[in-house]
Amino acid sequence: MPERSSKVKRRDFLKIFGIFLLLSFIGSMVLSLFRKCKREIVERERMKVADIDLLKRQKFVKAVVKGEPIIIIYEREEILALSLTCPHRGCVVSTDNVDKGFLECPCHGSKFDLKGKRLEGPSPEDLRKLEIEIEKKDVYVLL
Numbered sequence: 001m002p003e004r005s006s007k008v009k010r011r012d013f014l015k016i017f018g019i020f021l022l023l024s025f026i027g028s029m030v031l032s033l034f035r036k037c038k039r040e041i042v043e044r045e046r047m048k049v050a051d052i053d054l055l056k057r058q059k060f061v062k063a064v065v066k067g068e069p070i071i072i073i074y075e076r077e078e079i080l081a082l083s084l085t086c087p088h089r090g091c092v093v094s095t096d097n098v099d100k101g102f103l104e105c106p107c108h109g110s111k112f113d114l115k116g117k118r119l120e121g122p123s124p125e126d127l128r129k130l131e132i133e134i135e136k137k138d139v140y141v142l143l
């Protein structure tokens with residue numbers, strides 16, 4: 001009888017130990033995933049490109065991020081950052097017609113709406129959108 005009892009205890013111990021190992025493994029996996037995500041968030045660089053009050057007054061602001069000309073547009077309570085490098089052959093897209101609701105490439109005439117969508121011309125695609133973050137009254141482009 002005591003032998004049977006000790007077998008049961010041993011089996012219970014092994015079950016508990018197995019569950020403990022499994023939970024430890026899952027916990028360490030979740031923790032390492034969390035640390036990796038946190039590191040990526042912290043390591044992402046950003047650059048201040050506009051002040052919201054100025055953006056609201058002017059409707060748009062131009063900036064250069066890592067040598068690339070961009071435009072930050074405020075329209076209908078939405079803020080959007082677009083590359084001004086034309087996807088066709090790399091000319092700098094003009095902002096002269098923002099008041100008329102479009103951007104136009106001076107080289108071969110591609111036109112884009114203020115959300116960067118290609119309207120006409122030889123450009124094979126839309127203008128590239130940049131990720132932004134808004135903190136207090138500042139607009140940042142994520143690099």
Ligand code: FES
Nearest residue numbers: 086088089105108
């Ligand atoms: S480079 Fe812009 S349309 Fe050709």
